[in-house]
Amino acid sequence: MINFTKNGDHLLMRYIPERGADDWLVKPLESEKDIPLSGRTLHVRQEIYCPEIDDSDYGMDTCYRFFVGHLADDYYQMDRRFLGIKYDLFMHCSLKFRRQMFVAEKNIPIFRGFNDYSFSSLYVGGEHPDALPEEVFEEMLRQFPNTYELKKYARARVSSMIRNYVPIQADHEAEYLKYRQRKASAKGTQPKRMFGAYETDKFATLVEKIEGMLDRADTYSEAQWQPEILQVVQFLYPKYVCAFPEAPVRDTLAGKDRKIDFLLVDASGYVDAIEIKKPFAECMVTSNRYRDNHVPMRELNGTIMQLEKYLYHLNRWGQSGEEKLNERYAAQLPDGLCIKIVNPSGTIIMGRDATFTPDQRTDFEVxxxxxxxxxxxxxxxxxxxxxxxxxxxxxxxxxP
Structure with missing residues (x-):
């Protein structure tokens, strides 16, 4: 039996052999070699053996004790040779230490599986900025396959190979997939719950910012207004990783360059365009009717036409445009990202609709x-x- 306890600044592992094998460790501990335990997943040695400690474990006469971690700044730095790892492992002192944290079912060493990763240290739990959260670590432990799941997997693999030759009534593949889906849905993490408070505060701040800007719109010039609104838009559409103001687009018909308010570049490099106007209330649809309809006002029609022409010129610019834009913005693009022009779309932000009548709102939606x-x-x-x-x-x- 293996369990863990805390002793001063040390994490102590206690090993109680099975009956009839009480003294099998005595001779091996006289050497300096590693001694495998628990299906060769944990290794002890003379250097970490602590025979002087006596905590009257369960009234057992034979109990071997080993220092496997040393406390520093609320984290136990685990003994590398004990776990067979090549990196520094730090586990927070608040964790509930048990054998299952280090050895999965069928004697699978958990932390040894990270040896091929490039990191030099791993923190589990606690407040360290790079720590693996405790709930994520516990979820990882739950996702390790148990004996029941391994049996189902084995049956599924066998049945998939022989079902074309041997009549099999039970669909073991379907049973295994159903089990995996049920397990994943029952044990999955809940990012919305984890980050909900942060996102709530973030969007509450954005709402407050827009309301404040609208109350003081007259104090902004358009050059001040546009970049602030654009930052809010990027929270609504986080796929856009870059926004370039007054981006050029070649008007091949007129033989000159035009300027887009902002050229947006998404995480795959594809571009879209956005026009941002200050919020004049009477610029969207008419308050009077023309042939029983509220029609778009000149400001709205003009902005739509302007943006449609920008998109038209972008498409015509094509590959040569991609080369020009990539050359111009190379230093501002994320590493490995190239601008691509493929049927760009546009966004217009302008005007207010809070005072629309129901009929105006319907016609505006049309x-x-x-x-x-x-x-x-x-x-x-x-x-x-x-x-x-x-x-x-x-x-x-x-x-809650």
């Missing part, structure tokens, strides 16, 4: 849907609503 295959039109009230809905969803996921 206008938006007409262009949605190329351009997304978003008002600042849309932006606020989206931020608030996302905030509310994360609030629901926060653990």
């Amino acid at each position: 206008i938006r849907r007409k262009y949605r295959h190329v351009v997304e039109i978003m008002t600042y009230d849309d932006l606020l609503r989206r931020l608030k809905v996302i905030r509310a969803q994360f609030e629901c996921g926060v653990a």
Whole structure:
């Protein structure tokens, strides 16, 4: 039997042999060689043997004790030779130490499996910035296959090989897959719950920022307004890793360069465009009707036309445009990322809709849907609503 206890600044492993084998370790401990225990997954030796310690373990006469970890800054630094590892392992003192933390079922050494990884040290639990969280570590232990799962896997492998030759009524492959799916769903981590509080605070701050900016819109120039709104947009669309202001696009028809408000580059290198206008209330749809419809105002029509032409010129620019843009922004792109132009889409952020009548709102939605295959039109009230809905969803996921 193997268990662990704390002794001063040391983590102590206690090994109680099976009946009839009480003294089998006496002779091996006279040498300096490693002695395998627990299916050759743990190794003890004379150097870490502590015969002077007597804590009256369970009233047993024979109990071997070994120092396997030394405490420093709330972490036990584990003995490398004991675990057969090539890196420094630090385990937080608050962990509930037990054999299953080091040896999985069928005598699989857990930490030895990390020897091929490139890190020089691993922290488990506690507040260290690079630590593997305790709940993640415990989840990893639960995901190691048990005897029942291994039997199901073996049956599935055998049945998959012979079912074309031997009639098999039971579908062992389906049973195994069903078991794995059930296990994963029951034991999976819950990132929404883990990060919900952080995301709630983040989106609450963004809502407060947009509301404050809208209250003081007159104090901003357009050059000040645009980059601040763009940062908020990138939280809504985190796939965009770069945003280049006044990006050039070649107008091959007129023979000159145009300037896009912002050229967006996603994590795969594909580009889109965005136009950001200050929020004038009366710039979206008319308050009066034309033939019983609220029609788009000149400002909205002009912005849509402007952005559609930018997208048209981007597509025509094609491969030569990719080369020009990659050359221009090479120093600002993440390593290994290249700009690609493939049917870019656009976004327009402008105007307000809070005072729309129901009819105006319906007609505005008709206008938006007409262009949605190329351009997304978003008002600042849309932006606020989206931020608030996302905030509310994360609030629901926060653990009580």
